[in-house]
Amino acid sequence: MDDRHEEEVWITGIGLVSSLGEGCEAHWQHLANGADPEPVIDTERFAPYTVHPLVEVDFSTQIPKRGDLRQMGPWQRLGTYAAGLALSDAGIAGDQALLDRMDMIIAADGGERDMEVDGAVLEGIGKRNDPDAFLNETLSTGLRPTLFLSQLPNLMSGNISIVHKVSGSSRTFMGEEMAGVSAAQIAARKIRHGQSELCLIGGAYNAERDDMQFVFELGSYLWPGAFKPLWEREGEGGGIVTGSVGAFLVLEAKHHAMARGARAYARLSEVLADRCNRAPGAARKNAEKQIDALNGRLEPGPLAVLSGASGAEPETGEERAFLNGLIEKGFDVSARAFGTMLGHSVEAQFPAGLALAAIAAAKGGFFRPFGPGDAETPFAGDPERILVTSWGHWRGEGMALVESVQSTEERVRP
Amino acid sequence: MVQAMRDWTGRPVVVVTGIGIVTSLGRGMADNWNNLTAGASGIHEIRRFSTEGLSTKIAGTIDDFEVDPISAPGLARAFAVESVSEAIAQAGIGSSSSFPGPLFLATPPAEVEWPARIGVYECARNGAPVTQAALKQTAREGDYAEEHALFLFGQVGEYLADRFGTQGQPVSLSTACASGATAIQLGVEAIRRGETDAALCVGTDGSVHAESLIRFSLLSALSTRNTPPHEASRPFSKDRDGFVMAEGSAALVLESYDAAKARGARILGVVRGCGERADDFHRTRSTPDGKPVIGAIRNALADADVAPDQIDYINAHGTSTPENDKIEYLSLSTVFGDELATTPISSNKSIVGHTLTAAGAVEAAFSLMTIGTGTIPPTINYRTPDPEMPLDVVPNAKRDCTVATVLSNSFGFGGQNVCLVLSAEPA
Numbered sequence: 001m002d003d004r005h006e007e008e009v010w011i012t013g014i015g016l017v018s019s020l021g022e023g024c025e026a027h028w029q030h031l032a033n034g035a036d037p038e039p040v041i042d043t044e045r046f047a048p049y050t051v052h053p054l055v056e057v058d059f060s061t062q063i064p065k066r067g068d069l070r071q072m073g074p075w076q077r078l079g080t081y082a083a084g085l086a087l088s089d090a091g092i093a094g095d096q097a098l099l100d101r102m103d104m105i106i107a108a109d110g111g112e113r114d115m116e117v118d119g120a121v122l123e124g125i126g127k128r129n130d131p132d133a134f135l136n137e138t139l140s141t142g143l144r145p146t147l148f149l150s151q152l153p154n155l156m157s158g159n160i161s162i163v164h165k166v167s168g169s170s171r172t173f174m175g176e177e178m179a180g181v182s183a184a185q186i187a188a189r190k191i192r193h194g195q196s197e198l199c200l201i202g203g204a205y206n207a208e209r210d211d212m213q214f215v216f217e218l219g220s221y222l223w224p225g226a227f228k229p230l231w232e233r234e235g236e237g238g239g240i241v242t243g244s245v246g247a248f249l250v251l252e253a254k255h256h257a258m259a260r261g262a263r264a265y266a267r268l269s270e271v272l273a274d275r276c277n278r279a280p281g282a283a284r285k286n287a288e289k290q291i292d293a294l295n296g297r298l299e300p301g302p303l304a305v306l307s308g309a310s311g312a313e314p315e316t317g318e319e320r321a322f323l324n325g326l327i328e329k330g331f332d333v334s335a336r337a338f339g340t341m342l343g344h345s346v347e348a349q350f351p352a353g354l355a356l357a358a359i360a361a362a363k364g365g366f367f368r369p370f371g372p373g374d375a376e377t378p379f380a381g382d383p384e385r386i387l388v389t390s391w392g393h394w395r396g397e398g399m400a401l402v403e404s405v406q407s408t409e410e411r412v413r414p
Numbered sequence: 415m416v417q418a419m420r421d422w423t424g425r426p427v428v429v430v431t432g433i434g435i436v437t438s439l440g441r442g443m444a445d446n447w448n449n450l451t452a453g454a455s456g457i458h459e460i461r462r463f464s465t466e467g468l469s470t471k472i473a474g475t476i477d478d479f480e481v482d483p484i485s486a487p488g489l490a491r492a493f494a495v496e497s498v499s500e501a502i503a504q505a506g507i508g509s510s511s512s513f514p515g516p517l518f519l520a521t522p523p524a525e526v527e528w529p530a531r532i533g534v535y536e537c538a539r540n541g542a543p544v545t546q547a548a549l550k551q552t553a554r555e556g557d558y559a560e561e562h563a564l565f566l567f568g569q570v571g572e573y574l575a576d577r578f579g580t581q582g583q584p585v586s587l588s589t590a591c592a593s594g595a596t597a598i599q600l601g602v603e604a605i606r607r608g609e610t611d612a613a614l615c616v617g618t619d620g621s622v623h624a625e626s627l628i629r630f631s632l633l634s635a636l637s638t639r640n641t642p643p644h645e646a647s648r649p650f651s652k653d654r655d656g657f658v659m660a661e662g663s664a665a666l667v668l669e670s671y672d673a674a675k676a677r678g679a680r681i682l683g684v685v686r687g688c689g690e691r692a693d694d695f696h697r698t699r700s701t702p703d704g705k706p707v708i709g710a711i712r713n714a715l716a717d718a719d720v721a722p723d724q725i726d727y728i729n730a731h732g733t734s735t736p737e738n739d740k741i742e743y744l745s746l747s748t749v750f751g752d753e754l755a756t757t758p759i760s761s762n763k764s765i766v767g768h769t770l771t772a773a774g775a776v777e778a779a780f781s782l783m784t785i786g787t788g789t790i791p792p793t794i795n796y797r798t799p800d801p802e803m804p805l806d807v808v809p810n811a812k813r814d815c816t817v818a819t820v821l822s823n824s825f826g827f828g829g830q831n832v833c834l835v836l837s838a839e840p841a
Contacts, residue, residue, distance in 0.1 A: 047547070071697060104692065108588075109567065110523050115546070121528070122535040122544065132464035132624070135528060139628045140467065148629040149697045149828075153523045153567070154588045158828035161694040167706065170692035170830045171596055174523065175568030175586040182585045186600070193607040210546040215526060217553040218534075219562030224554070273583035275575060394563065395572050396583055 009188045010257050010264035010405070011358045013090025013250030015082040015202065018342045018352070019052035019243055023085065024265075024359045028414075031341060031367045032360070039341050041227055041241075048224040051207045052243030052343030057081060062088075063163050073112040073150040076159050079204030082246025083160045086200065090250035091262055093164065098260075101168040103196045104160065105187050107179035107203035107347035108153035108172045113211045117142035156204065166200055177308070177390050178273060179203065180350035181398030185271035187251050197256040202248030203347035216240060221312055221393055229371030230311045230337040231320060238313025240393060243343015247352035263412045266361035268354065269385075269401040270294060276397070283315060283397050284322040287389065290399040291326070297385070297401060300330030304366045304383035306353045307337045308390030308398075310344045315391055320375070334379035340370040350390035350398055357386040357402035362412045364404070419671040419840070421686070422719040425606040427840065431679040432505025432667030433779045434497035437766050438474035438660055442500055447783050450765055451812040453794040455644030457658050457767050463624050470636040472643040473622045474660025474767030487524045489620025491570045493663035493772075494519070498578055498616060501665035505679060507612060512579035515612035515668075518600040519586050520593030521570045522621045522771045530561045570618065580614055590826030591731070592690075593617055594664065594774025595834055599688040601668040611673035617775030618663035627659060633698060635735060635827075647768075648795035649732035649761035650739050650807050657733040660767025664775035666782075671840070681839040683782040686819070687718025693829030700741040700825070707745035707831050711821065714833035715749070720819060722750045725757060725835075727790055729781045729822040732761025733768055738825060743803035758815075760793040760808040774824035774832060781820040781836050789814050 016023065019040040020030045031037045042053045059077050062084030063069050069077065087093040092102070121138050128134045149155050154172040161167055173179040173186075183201045190196040206212070216222050223239025233239055251268060272290040276282035291298070305323060309316040316337075326333050338356055339345075345352055360366050366383045369376035388400040405411045419427045435442065438456025439449035449456070456474045462484065465471040479496075481488045499510070508514045538544045538552035563569055571584035589596040594617025601613030630636050637646040637656035647658045674681055691709035695701040715722065731742055747754050762780050769776050784790055789812050796809040819837040826832075 049550075110525060113525075118531070122531060125532060126536060126539075130466070133466040136464065136467045136624055136628065139625055140632070143628065143632060145632040146697075148633060151523075151629075152588075152590065152828060154590050154826065154830060155697065155828045157692070158697060158830070161692045161829055162697065165694050167692045167694045169690040170589065171600075172588045172830075173585060174521070174588055175571060175584075176566055178568060178583055179586070182583060186585065186603075189607060189609070190603065195603055195607070210550070214534075214546075214550055214553055215562065215565060217550045218526070218530075218558040218565075220554045220559075221562070222550075222554070275572065275583050277576065392568070394566060395568055398583075 006192045007194060008254035009191045009268040010252050010254050011249050011266050011268055012252045012257050012262045012264055013086045014265060014355045014358060015085030015089060015248040016355045017057060017082050018245045019055060020341065021055050022057065028359055028363055032365060037341060037368055037370060043227065046213060049213060049222050050227045050241050053208055054078065054244035068163050071146060071149060072159055075111045075204060075206040076150055076156050078206055078246040079156045080159045080163050082204055083200060083202060083248045084164055086248035086250050087164055092250065096165060098198065099165045099167060102166050103169045103199040104157055104166050105171045105173060105183040105199060105201050106157040107183045108156050108174060109347055110153055111151040112209055114143060114147055115210060176346050176394065177349050177392035178396035178398060179347045181273045181390055184350060184354060184400065185273055188268050188271050191251055191253050197253040199251045200248060201251060202351045204246040205244060205345035205348045207242035207244045207343055223311060229373060230309055230316065230340040231375035232373055233311055234313055234317045238311055238316055240311045240344045243345050245342050245345035245348045245352050247348045247355050249351060249354055264405045264410055265358035265412045267403045267405055269297065269403045271400045273398045275395055283391055284318050286397040287322045287399065294401055301332055302379065303331040303333050303387060304379055305333055305335040305387045306357050307335050308349045308353045309337050309339060310393040311339060312393040319391055334366065334377050336367050336370050336376055353388040353390060354400060354402060357388050360386060361402055361404040363414045427671035428602045428605045428668055428685045429671050429674050430666050430682045430685065430782055431669050431674050432501035433682060433782060434500030434665040435776060435779050436493050436496045437662035437769060437776060438476050439766060441496060450762065450780060450791045451789050453765055453792050453810065455765050455794065457643045457646060459643055468627065469638045470627060470631055471640045472646055472658060474658060475622045476661045483529060485527050485564060486522060486621040486623060487564050487569055489661065490521055490618045491573050493620055494570060494574055494616050494618035495577060497663040497665040498574060501667050505667035507667055513614050515610045515614060516582050516604060517571060517575055517580035517584040517614045518597040519571045519574065519584055520597040520617035520771045520775060521586050522619050523588060524565045524567055526565045588771065589830035589832065590828050591770055592774055592824035592826035592830045592832040593771040594776060595778065595824040595832035597775060598666060598685060598778055598834060599832060602685050602688055605668060605670050611670050613668045614665065615668055616665045617772035619769050619771040620661045622659050622661055630659065637734065645795050647734045647764045649734040649764050649793055650800055650803055650805055651796055652798045652800040654734045654736060654739060657735050658767040660769045662769040662772045662776050664772060664779040666775065666778065683785050684837045684839060685834060686837045687714050687835040689713025689717055690832045693831065697828065699737060704741050704745035704748060707741055707825060708748050710831035710833045711745060711749045714835050718835035720835055722753050724819055725821045726817040727784060727820050728757060728759035729777050729820055730759050730761045731823040731825045732763050734763060742823065743805065755804065758790055758806050758808050758813065760791055762791060764794045778822050778834055778836060781822045784817050785820060785836065785838050788816055790817065
């Protein structure tokens with residue numbers, strides 16, 4: 001094994017935009033302060049499906065060139081915008097010397113299809129005796145030539161390079177929820193072992209898309225009923241309510257952050273990922289192995305958990321059983337299924353969980369229960385360490401440990 | 415105890431102990447190498463679907479795999495199974511169902527394809543216009559679980575992880591046409607970190623279908639020189655007019671030198687260095703002065719601790735598009751200076767076509783075979799040299815010479831550039 005000194009991984013910038021608002025403070029205020037938090041949902045636009053729609057955003061504040069905006073679809077705009085927020089928050093935006101050697105690992109899906117052209121194909125193709133030629137002609141004449149560029153997964157990071165000038169390296173991970181987990185995991189490992197000092201990670205999900213809902217419904221994954229908090233959908237078979245989220249973080253080697261006078265929201269102490277075939281109990285077993293791997297860094301007593309559960313069953317019920325199992329091991333678990341408040345955001349889900357954990361760590365407090373049931377219990381005081389989970393709706397189990405930076409000299413002043 | 419092999423910065427040395435490859439040239443290393451060095455092109459008229467009305471009618475498709483129904487992820491999966499099986503067998507590592515390391519997979523983005531869309535639409539039709547809500551409801555109520563899983567981006571990686579028993583969560587990635595090289599780079603980094611002694615790095619692509627062809631056509635990226643098909647891809651020629659889409663997969667078993675030696679494995683080569691840079695200029699065009707490509711090449715050479723005059727051969731990205739070849743020449747001439755004129759450089763894409771997501775892995779595999787055999791594959795269709803880029807492209811016929819160190823270039827659409835330095839086993 002590598003015997004060299006392991007660098008601490010700090011979270012020094014956060015870009016978070018969702019249905020609840022924009023920025024760390026907006027999310028903290030909505031989810032931790034005042035009255036019991038309520039989600040912001042739209043039940044009509046995609047009825048019978050509920051979505052958590054993106055808050056109104058002035059994209060031009062992060063993407064000033066109209067030409068750039070025109071080249072992107074909503075999904076790429078959201079990611080490029082949230083990436084800009086994270087870079088600004090970390091004090092890196094516009095610092096060409098830093099951007100020039102900044103790495104980037106983005107978790108991405110594909111961009112929006114042209115639903116009008118798709119509709120024209122579907123409507124016409126069954127009436128033709130030359131369906132292949134009809135498909136060729138309709139796509140060739142109907143598709144905007146540059147639409148492909150707004151659909152390619154790696155063009156979200158391409159746009160982040162073009163708009164924000166991040167140009168050290170650019171990698172795009174795919175694979176739904178686990179893309180977000182792997183992005184954080186690989187970036188953290190690179191920093192820990194001196195392969196990188198500064199890395200932008202994150203992802204975006206546009207929930208307001210018929211094409212994405214269609215893919216989920218091929219597997220009957222969405223929740224078509226009246227909105228319910230995530231833990232309360234189990235009795236009716238479970239289901240996903242998607243949410244539009246852009247979530248980006250700047251990960252940075254501690255020595256690098258200190259040298260430039262940057263402060264940390266929190267330390268990203270560990271990111272773990274594994275897979276199984278989802279036989280009953282297999283995902284839980286993976287999560288339990290992950291807890292074992294954190295051995296020594298978790299102490300019995302109060303434990304704050306940000307669960308990225310999707311709402312899909314039986315996985316969500318199994319994750320709840322895993323969390324209840326932690327209680328039996330002496331952890332006083334206070335879980336928050338943040339999908340209840342932000343909606344499920346697939347590739348952005350894990351980065352969003354990390355962002356919320358980092359915000360809470362910096363604030364020295366935790367969020368109020370997300371929903372009226374008894375599944376989520378109040379948490380008093382400073383959590384110091386927060387567990388973040390994200391299990392893929394289909395495959396993969398991810399977990400992170402986010403810890404407070406105790407020195408007030410080093411900590412972000414919230 | 416034997417002294418552990420470390421590179422110039424003290425990191426574990428990463429070697430290749432298994433290679434597997436499938437392209438339109440054939441299945442397996444032997445067929446591919448024979449055809450590649452003979453300059454026998456795999457590009458042909460497309461038979462998989464009708465090209466009526468399309469300006470490009472050729473590709474390097476692989477048509478002899480039983481995949482039913484045909485889909486891009488289904489083909490990508492089948493090709494990857496073939497290449498991984500060969501690589502693992504050659505490496506003699508683990509077992510055919512248990513590979514002792516993680517999987518890094520360059521795989522194309524997936525989308526629900528037309529047969530599946532049309533199938534749901536026809537079910538939803540009941541006289542009235544079909545709404546989006548009706549499509550979703552039909553999808554929900556029907557039995558489409560296989561289609562759901564097939565068109566998830568993580569599907570190919572999950573399938574391979576199950577089939578070959580790789581360790582932990584597979585990483586699926588895209589850096590467009592640099593993806594295969596990025597997969598190798600991720601494996602190299604993991605071994606250098608000491609996380610694992612072995613990694614399985616795979617690139618695969620089976621996405622030649624009507625919509626993907628049309629998308630590239632609309633960007634004017636493809637050659638329209640349909641007859642004869644094997645003459646369409648002509649990298650570094652003055653009359654090059656675009657790339658030719660192709661399919662394939664390559665798999666590399668990477669190991670730390672120490673682990674490979676300890677188990678007596680045959681070492682096929684060393685991944686000596688990796689370099690990358692992102693272009694921030696434009697979505698389809700490179701920075702005109704080549705700075706990001708120059709940076710990627712220099713980073714790879716620096717990571718390998720190799721000077722330009724130590725590179726015996728350059729395996730070019732060489733797509734045959736006017737833009738790529740110009741920038742690649744400009745960048746190489748900037749880094750190599752006068753050395754470039756005497757450094758052979760060839761483009762496998764002249765023969766194989768552009769295997770897109772797989773290309774970086776396919777070309778790394780061919781680079782290692784060049785080192786192993788002492789034969790440089792040619793750049794075919796080189797009859798009208800571009801006077802703007804005076805290069806020794808190993809024109810039209812293979813060349814035998816000793817090659818110890820290769821630079822392999824991969825430049826992605828969207829600005830992701832990755833270069834690898836591959837070399838012979840350390841003496």
